[in-house]
Amino acid sequence: MNTPSPYSFAPEGHGTKDLHLVTVEAHEGWLETQSRRVRAWLAATGFAAKLGEVALIPDPDGGLAGAVVGHGTAHDRKRDRFLLGGVRRKLPPARYALHHTLDQDALNEETLGWLLGGYSFRAFKTSTPADMATLVAPAGVDAQHLQTIAEAEALTRDLINTPASQLGPEELEQAVMALANRFGGDMSVTYGDDLLYQNLPLIHAVGRAADRSPRLLDMRWGRAGPKLTLVGKGVCFDTGGLNLKPGGSMGLMKKDMGGAATVLGLAQMIMASGWQVQLRVLIPAVENAVSGSAMRPGDVLTSRKGLTVEVNNTDAEGRLVLADALALACEESPDALICMATLTGAARVALGPDVAPFYTHDGALAQALTAASARVRDPLWQMPLHPAYAPMIEPAIADLDNAPAGGMAGSITAALFLDRFVEGVDRYAHFDIYGHQPTSAPARPNGGAGQGARALFAALPGVLDL
Template sequence: MDLTTEISTATDLHLVNAEDLESWTDMQPRRVRAWLETLGFSAKPGEVVLVPDTDGGLALAAIGRGTARDRVRQRFCAAGARAKLPARTYRLHHALAPLELEEEALGWCLAGYRFRRFRQSERPALASLIGPEALDTDRIKAIAAGEALTRDLINTPASHMGPQELEAAFLDLAAQHKAKTNVILGDDLLNQNLPLIHAVGRASTRSPRLLDMRWGEKGPRVTLVGKGVCFDTGGLNLKPGASMGLMKKDMGGAAAVMGLAHMIMAQGWQVQLRVLVPAVENAVSGNAMRPGDILISRKGLSVEVNNTDAEGRLVLADALALADEETPDILICMATLTGAARVALGPDVAPFFSTDPVLAQTLMQASEQVRDPIWQLPLHPAYEAMIEPGIADLDNAPSGGMAGAITAALFLNRFVEASPRFAHFDIYGHQPSAAPARPKGGAGQGARALFAALPSVLGL
């Protein structure tokens, strides 16, 4: 959040619900009421009205938040107005409940995000806001910075965000928070028993690697695992061109856990945090894995590769097995894993799967509170047979095309045995069209719900 100490120069900014418009208008001076009537201000979501003073300056500004129905259907109602306001500092006036205030303040911050790495034009000036005393501005800024990191990583094209560049961003994050890191590179993956990560990434000229970060020495053990497939061609089961266009976002799970890790570390949680990112490029060359190959995982389970385009679950399997060996109190996996998840819930709602009912319930409650939409899907035991091909222990791509998100989650769950609380998120990581506080492009999903839910689950 943009903060300033020059409070005396700030312009009053009012957030107005449509149902409160009449009472709010009645409290304004007569000339303000006349101006509002002239302009027909109706407090629609994101509607802005600028009220001049007697000298032609700006007396106050107001942003509409719409009706209660509008606010259910649309997140961050006021956020879209930031770009419409003159670039000056504002003092917020509101009658919002704490969670509503946090949502709008976060929306204000997120609305300032611009991905400008490849743009030569100057960044446009934006309005600044003085955070109300009732608001934990440090927390809001940590969340916004985590989301900005996630968006930046996803938005960066694969030419500039391969495994090596993702490693550099990972190390930068660790250095920022004085975390310890370890990187296992190339053939060392085989030497350290991470064969699936190696198999997926070995065909690329950009070496596969496992990124490992540790932070904190006391408290519950929290491990985050994120899929870092920096570009997914589909391998020998080559994707059609139309399906390859967004594959720079196939490291969205890695971006999401890195953003969440920043939130946790910036807020100084008393936890033992570990972040694991298998960073690879699924490419084609003479040594690419083939359909029909059988791979032996870190856990010893054999996997028949029936589709080289189902590579995300392979790299995650080794990383999850490694994480599970330490029996963390909570193990979270995030990945842009299946198209089936998007068919089921669309791009805006991220399905998740969990072995722990308390964690799942707390996540659902937190999701509603912080307006980060997620939805639990079942680890349906009857579908276990679908991932057992007969020739090997597991099938990475069951035939039939049914229940694809569930069978992928069941596959990953086979590599988690010791961890008492496990959750897997099948995110999209992309905003298809611009919305308030969410420009088209890379997007975090599930991280804010996790950030809100984990303190309760962990007893922090």
């Protein structure tokens, strides 16, 4: 028998249990609508509708009648999101129907949270997963839309969580090929020394020291509509190169392809939804390794665009591979260009792990992303492409410096570096994401996490006039 997907809704039917979502503010009024038996039971258990509080309600025969979940105060709800994703695994494995007083955006958020709460990374688990509670799609939600988002987020998380021993450039290529095959897309790949012959020298320089060949993955889907190009950093493991990272900084570097994983999740959302766009996904897939052929500090490299780059730190490799990919993307003048990368520690120092900074010159795009971010609870924050910092990335002996000395404004200078390779495209945005959830939270277990994709999925139809 096929096991239902944790990212799907349950069919309506006999035996469905009631699941009440109750705020602190509405708690007393809600109690008045319940039977004396339920009121007495909840009083005995001390249920007060605190955020995440769960009370199971027995039926007269001692079975399960349903459950009540506390939705806290308005202050609580501003601080936390996806509550139902956190309580899903606290509930007995039954089918539930949600009763609530949520507005549409909050209903979408909590229902999506329920689906995302079904995620776990089980690639290396030998045990059988426990049965989980399921939910009938609440009235008023677009069930297919939410399932599409949840399934795409699961793809992103799975890719980030997979160890580099099982996910190098070749395996990332296979993941992109599987996505292309699933939705009828096309794919081409440029490998190894062919990167030099195809004028992608920075991608080659970063990946040439590894035993696993560097490559550029180029997927296309759709033949009509505006041109949308997604570029994702695919550094499958980052040792730092000859500027070797300390052990404490290397432990999470399997996630350094989080930009690639996130654009693939977004691409899956777009293709599954049948958008009328000409979609292109470009992923420079490399491993930044240490060997005799590794690029050296002080080397000067010439990019696809012709700009020269002084390598002052081999651990600032992500902007190098992205530079060639962005220059290639711009040669087709897409209507919108999105770049996503786990690029700088400076972004984490500035905004922490949960908020992803983005950079753009396009005010309308920035406004659309900011509004969508708030609406779908996908935290983003616009940062400035501050031109006064441009001299920081301009060394004495080359056009550009990949790692300015001093350490100040690291996320901004990285964005300014990439901006030099974007030409002829007005709608461009770069996202400096973390791609990782450091501590478990509702619907977001510790491990890989997509950032920015849901906000983009909500904003781009309006931006592209779809």
